[in-house]
Amino acid sequence: MSSPRPHRSRLLFALLTTALAGTLTLHPTAPPAQAAAPATFTHPGVTVSKPQLDFARTKVLAGAQPWKTAYDRMAASKYADLDRTPKPRAIVECGSYSNPNLGCTDEREDAIAAYTQALMWYVTRDARHAAKAIQLMDAWSAVIRDHTNSNAPLQTGWAGSSWAKAAEIVKHTYTGGWPHQNRFATVLRDVYLPEIINGSNSNGNWELTMMEAAVGISVFLEDRASYDKAMATFRTRAAAYVYLASDGPLPRTVPSQNLDTRDKIVRYWQNQSTFVTGLTQETCRDLTHTGYGISSLSHVAETSRIQGQDLYGTDVGERLRHALGFQAKYEQGEPVPGWLCGGSLHLGLGPVTEVGHNAMHNRLGFAMTNTQALTERTRPAGTNNLFVAWETLTHGDNPA
Numbered sequence: 001m002s003s004p005r006p007h008r009s010r011l012l013f014a015l016l017t018t019a020l021a022g023t024l025t026l027h028p029t030a031p032p033a034q035a036a037a038p039a040t041f042t043h044p045g046v047t048v049s050k051p052q053l054d055f056a057r058t059k060v061l062a063g064a065q066p067w068k069t070a071y072d073r074m075a076a077s078k079y080a081d082l083d084r085t086p087k088p089r090a091i092v093e094c095g096s097y098s099n100p101n102l103g104c105t106d107e108r109e110d111a112i113a114a115y116t117q118a119l120m121w122y123v124t125r126d127a128r129h130a131a132k133a134i135q136l137m138d139a140w141s142a143v144i145r146d147h148t149n150s151n152a153p154l155q156t157g158w159a160g161s162s163w164a165k166a167a168e169i170v171k172h173t174y175t176g177g178w179p180h181q182n183r184f185a186t187v188l189r190d191v192y193l194p195e196i197i198n199g200s201n202s203n204g205n206w207e208l209t210m211m212e213a214a215v216g217i218s219v220f221l222e223d224r225a226s227y228d229k230a231m232a233t234f235r236t237r238a239a240a241y242v243y244l245a246s247d248g249p250l251p252r253t254v255p256s257q258n259l260d261t262r263d264k265i266v267r268y269w270q271n272q273s274t275f276v277t278g279l280t281q282e283t284c285r286d287l288t289h290t291g292y293g294i295s296s297l298s299h300v301a302e303t304s305r306i307q308g309q310d311l312y313g314t315d316v317g318e319r320l321r322h323a324l325g326f327q328a329k330y331e332q333g334e335p336v337p338g339w340l341c342g343g344s345l346h347l348g349l350g351p352v353t354e355v356g357h358n359a360m361h362n363r364l365g366f367a368m369t370n371t372q373a374l375t376e377r378t379r380p381a382g383t384n385n386l387f388v389a390w391e392t393l394t395h396g397d398n399p400a
Contacts (some may be wrong), residue, residue: 036231037224038308044168045306046216047299047355051400053169056393057123070380070393071123077383079109079116082132086110086139092159094151104155107144110136111162112389118169119390130174133166141184147195154202156195157210158387161299163188164216171220188217197226199233201257204241204281205289208296209387211237215300219307234300235316241293242319243279251275274339278326286346287327294323295388298355302395305359312359321360321368324353328370332377349374351381354391358398 044050059067074080087110089103098104114136121129140163147156167188171181178184196210214230217223239252251269253259259268266273270284282290297320301311311317330336331349353375361368375381379396383389 035224035228036304036309037218037227041219041222042306042308043172043219045303046164046168046219047302047306048165048169048394049306049400050173052394052398053119053122053173055398055400060123060393066379066392066396070390070396073380073382074116074119074390074393077116079113079383079389080120080129081113082128084110084113084132084136086136088140088143090143090145091148092144092146092152092155093148094155095149096151098151098155100149104151107140107155107159108162108386110140111159111166112383112385112387114166115162115169115389118166119393122169122173127174127176130170130176133170134174134178134180137163137167137170137184138180141180141187144187144191146191153195153200153210154206156192157206157213160188160192160196160213161209161216161296161387162389163192164213164220167220168216185221189221189223193217193221193223193226197229199237199256201254203285203289204237205293205296207233207237207254208241208293208300212296212299212303212387215303219303231300231304238297238300238316238319241281241297242323243275243277244315244319244322245277249275251281270341272341276326278322279340280323280327283327283345284341286348287331288346288348288350290323290327291348291350291352291384292386294320294327294356295350295352297323298352298359302355302359312364317360317364320356321366324356324360324371325368328353328374332370332374350384351378351388351391352384353378354381354395358395362397362399 042049056067060071087106089106092104092107093100093102094104114133117129117133121133167184170178193214196214200206200210211230211234215227215234218227218230236254240254243251250262250265253265259265269281272279272284280290280293282293297316301316301320304311327349330345331347336343336345353371357368357371357375360366361372380392
């Protein structure tokens with residue numbers, strides 16, 4: 001009578017093992033249930049706040065380092081040129097790796113220039129810089145109607161993130177007038193936001209950058225619904241981009257990507273099959289693209305903090321901290337172990353560490369030894385000519 005019991009036990013064990021295997025290979029991340037948008041938006045409030053701008057300005061005018069050198073580097077760049085001529089296009093066509101490149105570089109660099117001129121205005125109070133930022137934004141808002149080809153969502157994210165930062169500073173700190181401000185807002189709402197708000201199933205840096213732009217544009221427009229939608233998508237993607245041991249044996253996934261087996265997840269993670277805390281979905285691709293993703297993680301977290309919901313204290317901050325530390329140690333020269341990316345990494349993280357380092361080390365007190373060493377070695381951080389610019393100036397050891 002007792003002989004069937006081990007058989008039933010083995011059967012039950014097999015069923016449980018099968019069920020558990022299924023849960024291990026499908027680990028989606030649900031978006032946060034609560035609304036993220038503030039009841040009242042803080043301006044300027046996209047990545048950099050007025051108190052942060054005031055701190056940076058005070059340090060520059062006092063000749064204090066590293067801010068003065070960071071400002072000097074920005075002021076000497078092509079983006080600070082008061083003679084810059086905008087090059088707007090009605091249709092910006094960007095293929096894979098910007099081939100074709102029909103207005104792609106022009107748009108990104110004019111957007112960075114607008115942000116640079118806005119920062120120049122804030123530090124110097126020279127109205128010519130505010131006027132130049134306005135000229136750049138007006139030139140594009142008068143013409144741009146669409147982004148096309150395969151890189152359109154990413155291109156829109158890159159340019160849109162810089163446009164939003166520039167517009168925030170000019171609108172909320174310059175009193176000299178901006179007659180076509182509403183036209184610029186309309187273009188952000190009708191041309192940029194629809195291209196990015198629904199996200200992307202490409203490599204994770206795409207969606208993170210797109211959500212950075214969507215969050216920034218939503219702040220400028222005071223669009224609470226778009227802010228909430230973008231932030232929910234961001235939270236899901238952030239959890240699927242940086243691995244933590246607490247995620248379980250496999251990284252979290254974005255449900256719409258149907259990464260429902262271990263093999264699919266490994267392929268998506270650039271064929272990396274060993275998962276350790278701080279590894280990102282693109283580490284084994286190269287650290288440059290990984291840097292894009294990390295940068296947008298920090299930018300959205302910083303915007304959220306300014307708007308009253310501090311994501312640094314959530315898993316977003318933990319993922320950002322570990323992602324920075326993991327990549328920084330190899331960027332600093334630590335030998336790459338054989339289990340990681342076949343023992344070889346393509347370095348070049350870029351000027352992306354200041355915002356996250358300032359938040360997690362200076363504000364929250366985490367040691368971040370490797371990130372600090374890399375940040376200090378590469379100061380003053382410049383621009384990647386895509387969507388990251390001048391962050392030693394704006395966020396380096398900034399307590400505001």
